[in-house]
Each structure stands twice: as structure tokens, then as C-alpha cells.
Amino acid sequence: MPGPERGATPSYDATIADRVDLTDTIAAFRIRPDGPVMPFTPGQYVTIGRVGADGRLVQRPYSVASSARRTEAGYELFIRLVRAGALTPLLFATKVGDRVTLKRPKGRFTLRPDDQRTHIFIATGCGLAPFLSMLRTLDDDAAPRKVIVLHGVSYADELGYRSELERWATDPRWGLRYVPTVSRPREPRNAGWTGRTGRAETVLGPLLDELRLPPAESVAYICGNPEMTVTAEEILRGHGFDAGSIHKELYWPLGSGRSSGAA
Ligand SMILES: Cc1cc2nc3c(=O)[nH]c(=O)nc-3n(C[C@H](O)[C@H](O)[C@H](O)COP(=O)(O)OP(=O)(O)OC[C@H]3O[C@@H](n4cnc5c(N)ncnc54)[C@H](O)[C@@H]3O)c2cc1C
CATH class of the missing domain: 3.40.50.80 (Nucleotide-binding domain of ferredoxin-NADP reductase (FNR) module)
Known part of the structure; x- marks a missing residue:
């Protein structure tokens, strides 16, 4: 798991386009990149980052919750606040329009095509x-x-x-x-x-x-x-x-x- 990057000079490249809070500690965020939304396979994750008060960039992976066929609106993420965590307190302090870093979808925990089991x-x-x-x-x-x-x-x-x-x-x-x-x-x-x-x-x-x-x-x-x-x-x-x-x-x-x- 990536830790804070000391001395990083991040340039935010995505925006929090929507946020729906389910409870005090669970929310769905929609992240829209500045550029095109990269396609993904259902089950993959993207990596989100935000700079903390100490100026360090903190990044964590989050599974995409949205349909792989509806990428135009960005990636929907379903996230729990870990109060003692490094990134989620920063994320839960954001509002729609705030900026984050975003890395492309990755991961092998994916739905196999044509698996009829x-x-x-x-x-x-x-x-x-x-x-x-x-x-x-x-x-x-x-x-x-x-x-x-x-x-x-x-x-x-x-x-x-x-x-x-x-x-x-x-x-x-x-x-x-x-x-x-x-x-x-x-x-x-x-x-x-x-x-x-x-x-x-x-x-x-x-x-x-x-x-x-x-x-x-x-x-x-x-x-x-x-x-x-x-x-x-x-x-x-x-x-x-x-x-x-x-x-x-x-x-x-x-x-x-x-x-x-x-x-
Ligand atoms: C492939 C992948 C996909 C992921 N997708 C999601 C996702 O869709 N939604 C999501 O909420 N998280 C997801 N996570 C977890 C996420 O990446 C972070 O670890 C989590 O949000 C905590 O980040 P943090 O920086 O706030 O806390 P950290 O500083 O990273 O964590 C501090 C400690 O809290 C514990 N911890 C971490 N997460 C939780 C948790 N949810 N509940 C209880 N204890 C925890 C761990 O022991 C960790 O060492 C995913 C992780 C991986 C590896």
C-alpha cells in the first residue's frame, strides 16, 4: 500500500464531481478526470490522492462501483472513513468541486467474460x-x-x-x-x-x-x-x-x- 510521498509536488488531475453521504462514515464519491475517462474492467480499482496539511500527497486504491459501460460521468467510488487513517479524513473533508489526483484503473479482481457459473x-x-x-x-x-x-x-x-x-x-x-x-x-x-x-x-x-x-x-x-x-x-x-x-x-x-x- 502506498504511503505518503514526502516532498511530492502533485498536480491534481481530477475533480470530485458528486458526493452522496450514506452515514457519517460512508459516502459515494464520483471522480471525474480532467482528461478522458480511461476504460476499466468491472472489479478494477483507481488510485486517488490528496495532499495533507503537511504538504505530502497520500494515495490509496478504491474499487470502481460504477458500470464499465457508463464512463462519461467519471468513476463512482464507495468509501468508508477510517478516522485514524491518512487519506480518508482528507477525502471526507472535501466537497463537490475539490481536486484530487487520479491514477488509471488497475487490478485483476475482475469479472470473467462469459462465465455462466x-x-x-x-x-x-x-x-x-x-x-x-x-x-x-x-x-x-x-x-x-x-x-x-x-x-x-x-x-x-x-x-x-x-x-x-x-x-x-x-x-x-x-x-x-x-x-x-x-x-x-x-x-x-x-x-x-x-x-x-x-x-x-x-x-x-x-x-x-x-x-x-x-x-x-x-x-x-x-x-x-x-x-x-x-x-x-x-x-x-x-x-x-x-x-x-x-x-x-x-x-x-x-x-x-x-x-x-x-x-
Ligand atoms: C484494491 C483495493 C481496493 C480498495 N477499495 C476500497 C473501496 O472501494 N472503499 C474503501 O472504503 N476502501 C477501499 N480500499 C481501502 C483503501 O485503499 C484504504 O486502505 C482505506 O480507505 C483507508 O485509507 P486511509 O489512508 O484513510 O487509512 P490508512 O492510513 O491507510 O489505514 C490505517 C489502518 O486502518 C485500517 N483500515 C484500512 N481501511 C479500513 C477500513 N475500511 N475499515 C477498518 N480499518 C481499515 C488498516 O489496518 C490500516 O493499516 C481498497 C484497498 C485496496 C487494496
Whole structure:
């Protein structure tokens, strides 16, 4: 992960074109480059940078959440504020029109073309972002696949893009099953939540038992909190998935952060 670059003289080359706050600590940002929007494959990330009070440029990667077929408006990103972090406090202090650095899309955590196996997408928090890009792109291509989306959050109000996912889940053209789960059901902020409870990795095993997905006809993508990612992979292996049918994106290094379900 890139650290602050001492003495860098950055020239901002992109603008925050839109910002929608979901909670105090989760927001969707749309970043528009000064030049053309580089094409990307669903699942890839871009790198955003902003100069801090000490004059250093801080850069971090963020998965693109928008459709790969709708690049004209820029890249949509779904970001959690890490209060003790280096970049996100700078980003959350921005407003529409502020400037950032932007590096081109990269990454191998991508949707394979023409893969007709059942896809199971497992995300914590903002780890939903690459899956949104995949789903939105498939939707724009009128090529829906059979997909299960397991999204784990601490609080129900962190279930970003819930209405979009619920709409796909009720659309007969899609074979989409949306499985949101909250890990802190007893907290007042979750009052009224009647859905599944527990961390994504706790829900995954029973969900696989319930779905009875044939491993040879299924592929899993896991994204977000690194501890969840490792545990989810173990559960999938225990249910017969081989290593080649499991794709992972860890949002920060294993063992370096909080072990909460947040991402
Ligand atoms: C390929 C890739 C794509 C990513 N996409 C996204 C994305 O779409 N949305 C997003 O919000 N983040 C995403 N991240 C994480 C992002 O790059 C930053 O690490 C994160 O925003 C924190 O940056 P920071 O500079 O504020 O904190 P840092 O100073 O980098 O982090 C401080 C410490 O906080 C912990 N930490 C980092 N992120 C989190 C978190 N979300 N929750 C709890 N603890 C954390 C880590 O232990 C880290 O060492 C992605 C990471 C990678 C590698």
C-alpha cells in the first residue's frame, strides 16, 4: 500500500464531481478526470490522492462501483472513513468541486467474460463496490448471471445500494439473490432490523448449506475486511470450492487493522 510521498509536488488531475453521504462514515464519491475517462474492467480499482496539511500527497486504491459501460460521468467510488487513517479524513473533508489526483484503473479482481457459473459475491462494508460495478455492467449489457450477493455490515444503514440490489432481486430477468446481514443487531441503531444477523463469514456456511450450490458450477468472489476474506475462503474450501474458483480482494493487509466486520 502506498504511503505518503514526502516532498511530492502533485498536480491534481481530477475533480470530485458528486458526493452522496450514506452515514457519517460512508459516502459515494464520483471522480471525474480532467482528461478522458480511461476504460476499466468491472472489479478494477483507481488510485486517488490528496495532499495533507503537511504538504505530502497520500494515495490509496478504491474499487470502481460504477458500470464499465457508463464512463462519461467519471468513476463512482464507495468509501468508508477510517478516522485514524491518512487519506480518508482528507477525502471526507472535501466537497463537490475539490481536486484530487487520479491514477488509471488497475487490478485483476475482475469479472470473467462469459462465465455462466453461479456467482457468489461476498462483501463486507464498502467491499460491495466492485460487485456493484460487475452487476451494473452486466445489467447494461443485458446479460444477467445467476448471482448471490452476501453483504455484511455492522449497521443496517450501512447497506449501501440496498434498493438497487433489491430491485435486481425482484427482477425476473435476473437470478439474483440478495442476502444482507448486520453484525450488531442489538444496538439501538439497528432497531427494526428483521433480516439476517451475524458477520458475513458466520452467515456464509449456513447459506451455502441452504443453497446447495454445486462447487463445479459455481465461482466465489470475496472482497473487504481481510480477516473475513480468509475465513470465507476456508468455509468455501470446506464446501468443495477449489482455489481456482475463489477470487479475493483484501482491502488492507491481514493482521494490520481492526478485526471488525467494517470495510
Ligand atoms: C484494491 C483495493 C481496493 C480498495 N477499495 C476500497 C473501496 O472501494 N472503499 C474503501 O472504503 N476502501 C477501499 N480500499 C481501502 C483503501 O485503499 C484504504 O486502505 C482505506 O480507505 C483507508 O485509507 P486511509 O489512508 O484513510 O487509512 P490508512 O492510513 O491507510 O489505514 C490505517 C489502518 O486502518 C485500517 N483500515 C484500512 N481501511 C479500513 C477500513 N475500511 N475499515 C477498518 N480499518 C481499515 C488498516 O489496518 C490500516 O493499516 C481498497 C484497498 C485496496 C487494496
